[in-house]
Amino acid sequence: MPSIGYLGPPGTFSEEALQANLADRFSALVPYPTVTQVLLAVQAGEVDSGIVPIENSIEGSVNATIDTLTFETDLLIEAELVHPVSHRLVARPGVRPEQLTAIVSHPQATAQCRRYLNEHFPGVTIIAANSTAEAAQIVSGSDEPEGALATELAAKLYGLDVLERDVEDYEYNMTRFIVAGRTAQPRTGTDKTTLICFIQENRPGSLLEILTELASRSINLTKIESRPTKKVLGEYYFFIDIEGHQDDDDVAAALAALAGILRELKLLGSYPAVEVP
Amino acid sequence: MPSIGYLGPPGTFSEEALQANLADRFSALVPYPTVTQVLLAVQAGEVDSGIVPIENSIEGSVNATIDTLTFETDLLIEAELVHPVSHRLVARPGVRPEQLTAIVSHPQATAQCRRYLNEHFPGVTIIAANSTAEAAQIVSGSDEPEGALATELAAKLYGLDVLERDVEDYEYNMTRFIVAGRTAQPRTGTDKTTLICFIQENRPGSLLEILTELASRSINLTKIESRPTKKVLGEYYFFIDIEGHQDDDDVAAALAALAGILRELKLLGSYPAVEVP
Numbered sequence: 001m002p003s004i005g006y007l008g009p010p011g012t013f014s015e016e017a018l019q020a021n022l023a024d025r026f027s028a029l030v031p032y033p034t035v036t037q038v039l040l041a042v043q044a045g046e047v048d049s050g051i052v053p054i055e056n057s058i059e060g061s062v063n064a065t066i067d068t069l070t071f072e073t074d075l076l077i078e079a080e081l082v083h084p085v086s087h088r089l090v091a092r093p094g095v096r097p098e099q100l101t102a103i104v105s106h107p108q109a110t111a112q113c114r115r116y117l118n119e120h121f122p123g124v125t126i127i128a129a130n131s132t133a134e135a136a137q138i139v140s141g142s143d144e145p146e147g148a149l150a151t152e153l154a155a156k157l158y159g160l161d162v163l164e165r166d167v168e169d170y171e172y173n174m175t176r177f178i179v180a181g182r183t184a185q186p187r188t189g190t191d192k193t194t195l196i197c198f199i200q201e202n203r204p205g206s207l208l209e210i211l212t213e214l215a216s217r218s219i220n221l222t223k224i225e226s227r228p229t230k231k232v233l234g235e236y237y238f239f240i241d242i243e244g245h246q247d248d249d250d251v252a253a254a255l256a257a258l259a260g261i262l263r264e265l266k267l268l269g270s271y272p273a274v275e276v277p
Numbered sequence: 278m279p280s281i282g283y284l285g286p287p288g289t290f291s292e293e294a295l296q297a298n299l300a301d302r303f304s305a306l307v308p309y310p311t312v313t314q315v316l317l318a319v320q321a322g323e324v325d326s327g328i329v330p331i332e333n334s335i336e337g338s339v340n341a342t343i344d345t346l347t348f349e350t351d352l353l354i355e356a357e358l359v360h361p362v363s364h365r366l367v368a369r370p371g372v373r374p375e376q377l378t379a380i381v382s383h384p385q386a387t388a389q390c391r392r393y394l395n396e397h398f399p400g401v402t403i404i405a406a407n408s409t410a411e412a413a414q415i416v417s418g419s420d421e422p423e424g425a426l427a428t429e430l431a432a433k434l435y436g437l438d439v440l441e442r443d444v445e446d447y448e449y450n451m452t453r454f455i456v457a458g459r460t461a462q463p464r465t466g467t468d469k470t471t472l473i474c475f476i477q478e479n480r481p482g483s484l485l486e487i488l489t490e491l492a493s494r495s496i497n498l499t500k501i502e503s504r505p506t507k508k509v510l511g512e513y514y515f516f517i518d519i520e521g522h523q524d525d526d527d528v529a530a531a532l533a534a535l536a537g538i539l540r541e542l543k544l545l546g547s548y549p550a551v552e553v554p
Contacts, residue, residue, distance in 0.1 A: 034388075034391075036391070055505075055510065056505070056510075057505050057507060057508075057509065057510040058505065058507050059340060059505075060340055060503075060504050060505050063336060063337055064388065082510060106384070106405070107383070107384060107405070107407060111311075111313075111341065114311075114313070126407065128383070128384070128405035128406050128407045128411075129405050130384060130403065130405045134405075170507055172507070172508065172509070174510045176510060205492050207488060207498070207501065208485070208488040208489065208492050211484060211485040211488065212485065215482050215485050221484070222511055223503070223511065223513075224484065224503050224513075225503055226337075226500070226501050226502055226503070227337050228332075228333075228334050228335065228336075228337050230334060230335050230447055230449070231334075231449065232334065232449070232553065233332065233333075233334040233359060233451045233453060233553045233554075234499055234500065234553055236500075236501075276509065276510045276511055
């Protein structure tokens with residue numbers, strides 16, 4: 001069975017999503033410290049595939065995922081999956097909420113729980129960690145009564161108790177993950193295709209031209225993200241998801257038309273679309 | 278003279294940008310712990326204006342800025358400015374690079390210096406901080422020989438030495454900041470206007486319609502960002518910068534047309550455009 005890399009350390013939302021959806025398809029689950037390193041490990045052949053978050057319903061796109069797929073690898077998207085994000089306030093067994101002297105988490109997690117923290121822990125120090133799992137790890141090894149915002153899985157892995165569930169400010173909080181690898185996926189009838197469009201020059205009509213090629217063939221756009229080209233401030237490329245498989249006639253025709261008008265069209269392949277809860 | 282809030286603690290890139298460009302226009306510079314809190318302080322009238330980063334040439338948009346302006350305030354953009362981002366590796370006086378046991382910084386700064394850190398400090402622990410200025414503060418108070426990635430200003434403020442300059446992986450690294458407040462700006466002839474578009478429903482043609490209203494009047498789009506509505510994964514609103522002032526005839530006509538087709542059009546006002554270096 002093949003191996004898969006994920007954003008570690010063990011206990012991250014990426015591992016939780018992997019365990020809940022795909023773990024039985026892989027013989028080895030290998031943690032990497034960053035999203036970029038997961039994808040570079042697949043590119044280098046260290047693992048067969050990698051699972052990385054690409055988009056969250058609150059925070060939006062995961063820039064490191066999009067930029068690495070665009071600039072640093074030539075991988076395909078093999079699958080997508082959607083997993084709920086729910087933060088737990090966790091601490092060492094016996095520690096009560098009113099004792100907490102500090103709360104540790106990734107800045108994105110503390111941002112997602114900002115209102116909760118302001119209301120319940122107004123004076124408590126917020127300490128940053130490189131991931132929610134690292135936060136759990138830090139708290140489990142600390143002599144102080146500290147809390148972490150982390151996953152249920154991380155609480156279990158690091159021997160912590162859950163003090164409170166669902167402490168995020170927005171109730172609906174979903175993350176979409178992709179599995180990146182080298183295997184092109186066959187047509188299923190409900191597919192998505194991801195394309196990266198570098199326009200000829202930054203002029204008013206460029207994005208309009210791209211959208212016209214899609215709309216004129218009744219191809220639905222499910223995501224569009226503008227990202228900096230990293231060359232000049234205000235110069236963008238577009239990361240686009242469309243409905244359909246690149247073997248579908250209308251999609252193939254749109255892709256051919258786009259290749260003709262763009263400076264570069266990079267295809268990340270077609271893969272089965274999952275329904276968003 | 279009016280007061281202005283900025284993302285603190287003292288020594289952040291926001292303060293550096295403010296000091297370099299606008300400090301003489303304000304009587305009081307007030308630090309806040311997050312971008313959101315800067316904007317909410319302006320909304321609440323605690324300060325007259327606030328300066329916040331909105332876009333970086335490597336990382337792209339600052340989501341907290343865009344989402345707070347969209348969902349939590351009714352402020353106007355009064356000005357924009359562009360400031361170079363350059364990370365310094367700093368440490369307490371006398372500490373040499375080869376002694377460093379850990380390097381502290383905000384996860385975004387460590388991401389921007391990933392190649393440099395891999396090459397020069399492969400085994401060194403990376404510790405997260407809530408800002409580059411907090412990283413400098415931590416290192417200045419530590420007994421260990423630790424380094425921080427921070428600004429020149431932070432090194433000065435916290436009594437640290439600069440071990441190396443310009444350690445970021447991409448040489449061109451610019452951040453665009455905006456000043457948010459309550460004062461509408463008059464037409465100068467080289468202006469920008471920022472609009473937030475909530476579409477009627479998530480259907481293929483919506484974004485195309487918006488762009489057509491602009492392009493048909495030869496209005497240049499300088500930025501477009503899709504952001505999640507925070508309701509359902511895959512539902513977006515659009516944050517758009519266009520060239521021109523809302524008092525210009527063609528811009529006024531386009532805005533009237535957009536108001537007719539959108540679920541909601543929120544205007545963040547018009548302000549003088551600065552040239553991007």
